Amino acid sequence: MASRQREIDRVLLAEKKAEIRNIEEQIRPLLRSLSELQKAKDNIQKRLDAYKYPVLTLPADIVCEIFLRTLPPYPKPPPLVGLGSPTSLAQISRTWREIALAYPTLWRAVNVEVHSERERYRSEGQANLEALWLERSASCPLSVYTGFYTEYLVPSPVLHHRERWDDLAVIIKGPRSDLFGEPLPLLSNLFIHLFLPGRPSYPTIPMPPMPLLHTATLQSVACRNIALPWAQLTSLTLLGKYPDFLSILPQTSHLVFLELHLGTFNTIIGTVPEIPLLHLETLVICKGEFYPEMLCSLRVPSLHTLHIGEEFLGKRQKSIETLQRFISHSDCQLQDLYIWSSGASDDHIQSYSDAFPSISKIVIDTK
Template sequence: MLSSLAADRARVADLDAQILFLERSLKELKSQRQPVLERLDSYKYPVLTLPTEITTEIFMHFLPTYPLCPPLTGLDSPTLLTQICHEWREIALGTAALWRAISISSLMPFEHQFRLSSMWLNRSNCSPLSLDLAIYLLRRTELLSPLFLHCARWQHLNLRRLSIPLLRMIQFPMPLLRSLDLFLTNDDPDFITAKVVFPEAHLLRTVVLNDHAAKVLTLPWVQLTSLTLHGVYPQECVPILRYTSNLVHCKLVLVDDDGDVTIPDITLPALQSLELTGYAEGYLKTLIVPALRDLRVSESFLDPECIETLAAFISKSRCQLQELCVTDTAAESRDSYRDGFPLITVSFGRSTLDS
C-alpha cells in the first residue's frame, strides 16, 4: 500500500511538471500569435485597395447587360456580391444599379421571390427598372402590389402570359417606359371587347406583342421605332401599321387565314429593316417602304415567280435595298436570287420565330 501511495505521488508530480511545461509553452505560443494577428489585421487584399468607383464598375460588369435581368439568387445574382466580405457587401448594397433588373420565374416559390423583389426595389432606390415577369404562373395577384407601386420607374417591361384582368390592373402612367414585350392570354370572357390603353408612355419606342395583345392594346403607335407582332393575321396588322409612320425596324410573324381578304397598301416611310416570317402569300406586295435597306423574308411570302415578286416590290417602294436574306428556300434555287439581284448582298437562312 505504501508503494502504491508513493507511485501516485510521483505520478501527480510528473503530471504537474507536464502541465507547467504546457502552460509555459501555451503562453509562449500566444505571445508569438499576437503579432501575427496584428499583421493580418493590418493587411489589405489588393482588390480591397481599389477605389469604390472601380469596384462598382467591376460589379456592374459581373451582371448581364441591362436591361437583361440576373436571377434573384445564386452565383449569377448580385446577392453573391453581398456575401464575400463586409466591404463588398456595403458597396453592393449602396449601388442602386445592381438591383434595377428584376426577374420573376418558376424557379422558386413566388412568396419568396416577391419578398426578394421587394428588397431589390428598395435597394434600387430611384433607378429606372427592367422587369421580366412570368405572371401566368402566379395564383395570388396581390403579390404584384410591390411592383405596381413603382410603375413610374418601369423602363423595360417583359410580361409573359398575362391575363386581361391583370393587364387592367397596371394601367398606370409609365413616363419612363421605353420597351414593352407583352404576351396575353384570352381566358377572359370579355376578351373580344376589352380595350386596354397604356397612358403617359411618351418614351415608348420598342414593342413586341402576340396576337391577343395586338387585338386589345392601344399604344402610342406613331412614336414607335421598333415593332414585332407574333401570330397575327395580315388584316390585323393594318389598323396598327397605318399609324406607325416612324418605324425603323419591323418584324411580322404572320398566319394566313385562307380567306379572300383584300389588304390595303401600307406605307412605312422610315422603315429600314423588315422581317417577314410565317405564311401570307402576296403580303409583301402591300408594303411600300422607300427607306428599306435590310429585308429578311420567308420564301412563303413570295409568289411562285419569286424573283419577279421581289423586283416588283423593290421597284414599287423605290428603295435602295442593300441586304436580302431569303429564308426557308431550296438550295437549288439560290443562284437565281444572286443572279436576279447582283447589286444586293444576298444570303439564305431559316426563319426566326423568336423576337
C-alpha cells in the same frame, strides 16, 4: 507506531516532490517549443494581415461594374435569389455586401411573379423580397418582367412604382386593365402577351399616357385589344397572323425597325391596301407562308436592310421575282439582304447575286 507512520509520510512526500521536479524538467523544453511555435505563428499571421487580396483593393465602382457583368444584360432581370442574383454577391463578404447594397443599378431589373389567391402565402413572401429589391433600387428606372395576372390578383409592390417603369414585359390573362391604371412617364419598351378566354369581342383595354414609349412587342390578341400610341413608335415586333396587324401598321408612321413573326393564314384576306412606312430602315420577317401581296403592300423607300425567309418569298425563281417586285414597288435602295433558306444549292445562292448586283451584301443562311 506513530513515528514509523511519520517516516513513511516523509518518504512519500519526498518521492512526490521528486516526481514534480521530473515533470517540470519535461515541461520546460515543451514550453520553449510552444513559445517558439507561437512566435512563428504570430509572424506568419502578421504577414497574412498585411497581405491585400487584389480583388479587395479594387475601387468600389470597378467592383460594381464586375457585379453588373455577372447579371443578365439590362433590361433582362436576374433571379430574385440564388445563382446569378445580386443577393448571392452580397453574401460573399462584408465588403462585397456593402458595395452591392450601395449601388442601386444592381437591383433595377425585377422579376415579378403574381400568383392566385390559393398561393397567397408564397406570393406574400415573394412580395416582401420584391419590396426589398425596390428599396435597394432607390430612384433607378425599373425593368419589370411579370407573369400571369389572374382573377385573384395578389398585388405586387412593383405596382406602386409605375412612375419608374422603363421596360415592361407582361403576360396578362383576362381582360384586366388595373395594371395600366396610372401614367407611365418613363416607359420606353413594352412587351405584352395577352390571353383572353374564348372568342368573344372584348372592349379595348385602355392604356395610360406613355410619352417616351418607342419600342413595343405584341402578339395578335394584344394587337386587337390594346391601343398604343402607334405613331410615336420607332421599333415594333409583331407575333401572330398578318390580318391582325392590318389595322395597326398604317398607324406606325415613324417606324425605323419592324419585325414580323407570321403564322399561317386561316382567313381570306383579299386585297391588301398599301401601307406606307416611309422611315423604315430594317424589316425582318422571321417566318410565314408564301404571301407576296403582303410584302409588296409595304412602301418602304428608306429600307436598307431586309431579313426574310425564303418560304415567304416563294420557291426558287419565284422568290427572286417577288423580291424584284418588292424593291421596285418600294423604290428602296437595299444595302444588306439576309435570306433564310433550307437546302439552297450553290447555283441558287449565286442567282441572288446575279439578280441584285446593286445590293452590297447578300447572305444566304442555309442552316
